[in-house]
Amino acid sequence: MIVADGVTLALGQPPARVQILHGIDLSVATGDSVALLGPSGSGKSSLMAILAGLERPSSGAVGVTGLDFATLDEDALAVARRGRIGIVLQAFHLLPTMTALENVAVPLELAGERDAFERAAAELEGVGLGHRLDHYPAQLSGGEQQRVAIARALAPRPALLFADEPTGNLDTATGAAIMDLLFARHRDTGATLFVITHDPALAARCARVIELADGRIVADRRRA
Template identity: 80%
Template sequence: MIDARGLTLSLGPSGTATPILRGIDLSVGPGESVALLGPSGSGKSSLMAVLAGLERPSGGSVLVAGLDVARLSEDALAVARRGRIGIVLQAFHLLPTMTALENVAVPLELAGEPDAFARAERELAVVGLGHRLTHYPAQLSGGEQQRVAIARALVSEPALLFADEPTGNLDAATGTQIMNLIFERQRSAGATLFLITHDARLAARCGRVVELADGRIVADRRQA
């Protein structure tokens, strides 16, 4: 599902660019759940952004869900991701002029699904927002916006889900409920989960833990 070889990323002007990722080799198979750990500045979010096709690598190769994310154009990548890859980022990236229902229905509409709004409504009900369907992002709390973003990522039943601190804006009880939902969906669909977290309890629920430091993988262990 993920195959990265010699992956590098540097940001900034040529000649003075700052290295962020320094030769990442990583393979993740279908159905695996992987927790990505590391201190702030270690490159966790940058690695996820490259793997999800949100950031172009500076070097190396990367195949994700059969996509050569380093070579596809932005438009081709957006089309190819539909239905295959779900992404939950710390910044919610909800469309401000659309309601919660419309935000969740968007990926289904783009994929030409005929029951987009019915499925979006069911997904919002599952994350506890069945009563907020017609509210715009500005009318929702940070935690509610996070749940809309999670519903949008899950509604297409993707084969690969990237999640960057998905419970960071949620209270403990809601966060547990949402993570139970994510792990349940991951298992039932045989999907791959790639999770950035600082929560040791969440990492312990994953089958594998990868640790980054200074842009390099320093540990990669499987868990019982």
């Protein structure tokens, strides 16, 4: 599902150039659940952005879902992500003028899906929001908004799902419920799940835990 070979990332220009990632080598199997664990500033989100095709590495090769991301231009990367990669972020990024149903359905419509609203309704039902289809983000709690964001990420039925600190804006109980939902949907769909976190307890729920420090992989272990 994911192959990274010698990936580096440097930002800025000399003499203020900052090295974010240092020679990352990584392979993730289809259907696996992986936690990328590390403190703030360790490069977790930068690595996710590269693996998701949102950022280009300074050097190295990246293969995702069988595609060589290094050979694709920005437009081709956007097409490659569509339907293949779902992303759930700490910030919900819902459109405030659209209902929960519209927030999930409109990206499907733009991708040319004929049954966009039916699929959106089914995904919202799947995350426990079948009774909130016509509510706007401001009418939803933080946990409900994050569930809409999860439904939006899952609706295209991606083979790969990234979650970058998805509970960071939620209280402990709501955050735990959101992670229960993500892992349940991972099991139900068979999608590869890649969770970025600084929480060891959350990371321990994944089958594999990769630790990042100062832009380098310092540990890689699989749960017994």
